[in-house]
Amino acid sequence: MGAPYLGNSHKKEIHDMSRTKPACQIEEIKEEHKIPIDSYAEVLRMCREEGYNGCAHCLPELHTD
């Protein structure tokens, strides 16, 4: 898992892998729900177009709900 961001397709949440906290519970995300994301531009696009939301713990500037 080398991508800088990780989407959870189940919770529609995106984590910043450089800032993850225990509260992110990354290890709880099922493999089939993990979406590696290569760029911040793609993170923004997914938030805008696909209903994703930033994680409150590691990507709070994109956390909206």
Ligand SMILES: [Zn+2]
């Ligand atoms: Zn997180």
